[in-house]
Amino acid sequence: MRIAINGMGRIGRLLFRRLINDPAFTLVAVNDIMETENLLYLLKYDSLYGKFQGDISLSDNAIVAGDKKVIVLQHEYPSQLSWKDLDIDIVLECSGKFTNKAGASEHLKAGAKKVLLSTTGSPDIPLMIYGFNHHRLDNTIEIVSPGGCMTNCSTHILYILNSIGIESAQINILHSYTSRQELVDTAHKQFRRGRAAAESIIPVEIDLAQSLERLLPLQDKIAAVSVRVPVTNGAMADFTVQLKEPAAKEEINLLFKKAAENEYKNIIAYSEDPLVSADIKGDTHSCIIDGTLTSVAVKQVKIIAWFDNEYGYTSRIIDWLLYWKKLMS
Ligand SMILES: NC(=O)c1ccc[n+]([C@@H]2O[C@H](COP(=O)([O-])OP(=O)(O)OC[C@H]3O[C@@H](n4cnc5c(N)ncnc54)[C@H](O)[C@@H]3O)[C@@H](O)[C@H]2O)c1
Missing domain, CATH: 3.30.360.10 (Dihydrodipicolinate Reductase; domain 2)
Known part of the structure; x- marks a missing residue:
């Protein structure tokens, strides 16, 4: 399953750390408005969870972590993101900025197949809590709010x-x-x-x-x-x-x-x-x-x-990804 993360803040970066070497997923690209050198620095050194395990560096427009290469984009609006060309299955919307249906749908218009928010979105986005009502997910649903x-x-x-x-x-x-x-x-x-x-x-x-x-x-x-x-x-x-x-x-x-x-x-x-x-x-x-x-x-x-609030929460996001992967395959 091909994944992209939009918004590389606390939640986005912890997801990067947890997904990069997970054999169930391919982390293809990340996007944030911050400078790429700054993103690399914040991925490498984390005040809460410590130093990144293994080598991490920049090469052209990508972050290289061990034998993995993740494309780095720096755009403000999802409509500018090349999700179609990158064949993205799920965008993890972690910027906190595109949490209503119109905003999150921009990722779909850009070519992503699905969007998983990292918060409770607007009331027109299905709210499903992993372990409670996640079984309501079906293949017709394109945007999910997993709650905060x-x-x-x-x-x-x-x-x-x-x-x-x-x-x-x-x-x-x-x-x-x-x-x-x-x-x-x-x-x-x-x-x-x-x-x-x-x-x-x-x-x-x-x-x-x-x-x-x-x-x-x-x-x-x-x-x-x-x-x-x-x-x-x-x-x-x-x-x-x-x-x-x-x-x-x-x-x-x-x-x-x-x-x-x-x-x-x-x-x-x-x-x-x-x-x-x-x-x-x-x-x-x-x-x-x-x-x-x-x-x-x-x-x-x-x-x-x-x-x-970060590690427990990102654990549920990963549960969601595994569940969605099963449903989409
Ligand atoms: N931090 C938590 O404990 C926690 C827990 C659960 C859910 N959440 C939710 O996750 C979301 C992110 O929270 P966070 O704590 O990681 O925030 P954060 O402020 O650490 O990160 C947000 C990131 O999004 C980037 N960003 C801002 N505008 C952008 C844009 N237009 N396009 C792309 N990137 C952009 C910022 O540069 C920043 O790196 C929020 O909706 C929050 O409510 C946070």
Whole structure:
């Protein structure tokens, strides 16, 4: 399967690292508006995941990594990209810029067969969460939104809890800072996103509740906020859920433990270790339920789950690629 990545930021570069030597795929080309020398540098040295394993260099308009050669393009608009000539099966749209149907469709017009976003796109793009409803994919679907990292964590947790019955849910995702914030105080249309990311605990607006309501039968029952905290990686999702019936802590933990061992194996995990966010760097799960922190007050339950917002998320993107490959062959 021939793959291209548009947008070589945190997610795009981690996907590059993870796909380049994967025998299931051929990473054909990457595109970003940044200078190619800068892209090479950022691929080689990564503050979170360390130095690139093996040799990596530039040759003409390509990045050479070991015995692999990946074409580098530098265009602003997908319509400028030569996906037809390069015979691209799937574009991974990781720029965060072309997340509505019109924008993502430009990759199809440029000749790609399919587009996989790296976020929750506009409502006219099918939203499918790997491990939850990815089986709805069929060959007629050309653009898929696999949700964001927070949606991938929260969907499973709420779905599993809803087997008891959910009255309402409040979610707070404590999340490492991202490039959609500022390092020093700057003007931003969401004022708080413009504040120095490493200096404060910063609440930000998110569309997680709307995404979850597209996936689960919980209309008008979910509210969500994210609080950005001064760490570079990792997230802790905090769910306060009003159940329809009282339930014991042990009963709830058993639900998650069984799900992690069976139908959600490799997608969610269950842990009773005293975790902190540094422990989950490089973890491949969409969430790790922390059973030690489950607490219950009559019908109200609190669940805490961890995830690596980059590594866990790119693991699902790779699952998507494998699944799509099977379907397309
Ligand atoms: N970082 C995370 O934890 C995370 C997790 C899940 C999903 N996502 C989603 O993935 C997307 C990318 O996030 P990120 O954190 O990698 O962002 P990022 O800012 O690190 O990367 C975005 C990249 O896109 C490039 N770019 C900007 N405009 C472009 C254009 N017109 N054409 C091509 N490239 C362009 C930028 O130069 C940059 O390299 C966002 O939609 C985000 O919501 C991010």
